[in-house]
Amino acid sequence: MSQAPVRVSPLIKLGRWSLLLVGIAYGAAHQSRLSKKEEKVREIEAQQKVVRDAKLAEEKKRSAAAEAKALAELSSPSKK
Secondary structure, eight states, X not given: OOOOOOOOOHXXXXXXXXXXXXXXXXXXHHHHHHHHHHHHHHHHHXXXXXXXXXXXXXXXXXXXXXXXXXXXXXXXXXXX
């Protein structure tokens, strides 16, 4: 019927566990490095957002003024 499981060499077990631990350590170090890099990027984006929002508000203000002027011209009776 079923055979007994094959006994794995202790050297192979050691190699597997070693590679697993090295992989976990590498992943943790890589994640830490990427987190620091992303934090810097987010700080820069936050600074740029203030400038971008100010520009968008100014453009929106100009657009609203132009639209109001165009609407006033359209609603006023034309002189003939």
